[in-house]
Amino acid sequence: MRADRLVSLVLLLRRRGRSTAPALARELGVSVRTVLRDIEALSAAGVPVYAERGRHGGFALLPGFRTELTGLNHDEALALLASGSGRGEQVFGLGSALASALRKVVDALPEEHQQRADGAAQRFLVDPETDLLSRRLIADEVADATMLAVRRAVLAGHRLRIRYAAAGDAPAWRTVDPIGLVTVRDRAYLLATKGGADRTYRLSRVLDAEELTEPAERPEQVDLAQEWRDRGARFRRGGDQVVVVVRIDPDRREELAGTVLAVRAEDVEPDGRVRLTVVFQDARHAEWALWQIASGAEALDPPWLRTSLRDRAAAIAARYAG
Template identity: 75%
Template structure:
């Protein structure tokens, strides 16, 4: 851990020229005292780092202290820099590791490629914090300690003990055989088996976790994409409701935001869109379609049409002019 931090410290100084101890501490997520100890360790090791006193002082490296990585072309460097701007890594707790890796890549790029790649990366924005309607994305919060234990067990192939709070239930301890980790729309999931049965756990509901020394019962090779598709199909078939709707194309995205899944989509002869959607249950479907008013029409099942009609009739009766 300290060796990685020392490398990151050197790369930060290489990149920015001069930084204060407080700034370095924030970047490295350590205390100022730790930064000062690291600076001293670098000096003892022969790294040419020196302090500048005064109001605008800080720590710097002697010019020319760098290595070059010539194997990356422009598009490869751009891909790495752009990946470092996304938020997906936050779900699996790899944000700090990715930031450190990007610093190393940036520092190793030849000067001729560094300027153009950095400028190009600034023109790409991946997953901003808000969309055009100023809606902030909902990202699952997973404690670092929990994510570290889960990730270690997955990579080491060890059994995992988790304190898991299923929806509407109190947390319970359970021991699982972890298979892999999946992120979907800033939500993280642990794919595992328990007593030989397939299980999918939402990471934000894991209250505590402990990697166990026993080897997990799982195959040596895994196709996470296939496993995820299979489990998604089973999930959608278990207790959900499928509805057929006609929607104004301008409200398509609003409608999709409320659905669990889209099963089919085709243009309608009147210029609208026909979609076959999956919702959690009848109440969920009724609530979702009600939000869009007359921009959407439920075509099937009939019970959903009746529920929406009765709701509309009740609203009309409530606001009817008594006079």
């Protein structure tokens, strides 16, 4: 770990020319004291780091110094691959490895290409922390040690023991055969089997994990995208699904269709409104989706859904009366 950090420190100084200890500490995710100790270690190893005092001072390398420190380690290479798949570097615990890998990649470029890459990078921003309405985008959080154990078991093909807190149940230990990791809109999932049956675990509900030494029972090759589609299809066919008949304004049709599991039937009524027969995951899903559209839609069937929406609207109206 320290060797990788020292390499990253050298590459940061090469790229920036001069940087303060607090700035280096923030970039590397360590304390200022650790940075100062690392600077001393580099100097002792013959790396020409020098300090400039004063208001605009900091640490820098002697001009012209260059090292061949661009070799990627395993996690850094994995992080580069994960970065090509949405925000995998974040939810799979590879964020720091990705930052380190990208520094090495940039350092390997010719100097004129480095400047061009830096300029181009300023023109792109992928998945900021908030959207245009300043709503913070909250990703699932998984403890580093837990994520590391899960990731190692998946890559090594070993069985995995996890302490899992399923919704509505007390946390319990279970041993699974891991297949792969999937991230969807900042939520990460472990695809596995247990006793030969498919299981999908949300990583934020994995409270602890232990990689075992015995090999996992799983196929040598896997099409993870197809596996995810198959599991999604089975999920949509099962559970407490609700079929709803709804009349909706045509300009809100796509909004509703984007939230349902399936559209089974569709007709246009004489007044131009659209009558849909749609499938929701459960009762809560149905009520939530139709409440978002408010008066733009009307649930025709089942009766309990009409009653539930009416009672909710009455409660809101009573709260604001007068």
